[in-house]
């Protein structure tokens with residue numbers, strides 16, 4: 474599948490019956506969801522709900538116990554390389570090598586991803602993420618906010634169709650966080666990709682996500698527009714709804 478055919482597929486990610494079990498612990502319990510093209514979907518849930526396990530399965534780092542993952546219609550289990558070349562991610566727990574400069578890091582990852590016209594692409598991203606001052610600075614000495622900007626630039630190198638972001642703004646000051654949210658929004662609205670985003674910041678989720686999935690104990694409990702979902706469940710804010718999911722998930726299942 475190439476070019477126009479691929480772009481005609483409206484879902485960049487399709488997850489069906491995904492499950493991951495560790496001995497007696499069921500980390501992800503048969504979840505199904507999609508991420509549409511140009512859509513930002515928030516994956517929310519209390520600590521231990523199964524978000525990172527889900528993301529790691531979509532990234533091909535963890536093998537599901539059962540279920541399927543398709544990226545732009547490509548089955549990750551059967552055509553792993555083709556599925557993953559359309560994907561990228563950024564997470565605070567996966568920092569870039571600290572002994573390489575910003576430019577060296579972008580070059581190394583660009584070569585790994587087989588990015589065409591790499592030097593031009595690196596310059597574009599350095600400008601886009603305001604990294605001119607740091608181009609020859611080793612990543613290890615950058616502040617955590619600066620490192621996050623480099624990690625996002627790295628995540629955009631291959632112009633992914635599916636961008637996975639695990640708490641991308643966790644270490645950022647409010648102004649940098651707002652700026653990065655705007656760039657990620659731009660990526661979604663102006664490009665051909667979609668984003669799966671985890672965050673514990675409900676204000677951010679309301680601002681940036683088109684749709685949210687609220688997971689608890691490995692299952693999707695609620696799904697909808699973050700701006701209207703709280704009202705549909707008798708709550709004033711997304712934060713209030715989130716706290717109810719954490720404390721009394723069964724009460725919500727009956728709504």
Ligand SMILES: Nc1ncnc2c1ncn2[C@@H]1O[C@H](COP(=O)(O)OP(=O)(O)OP(=O)(O)O)[C@@H](O)[C@H]1O
Nearest residue numbers: 495498499500518519520521522523524525526527
């Ligand atoms: N390798 C493992 N072996 C055993 N249990 C695991 C393993 N990895 C995760 N788990 C368990 O699976 C559950 C889901 O973990 P996961 O890291 O996906 O949660 P999370 O929603 O990302 O949480 P957080 O918000 O705290 O990052 C947790 O109960 C965790 O203890």
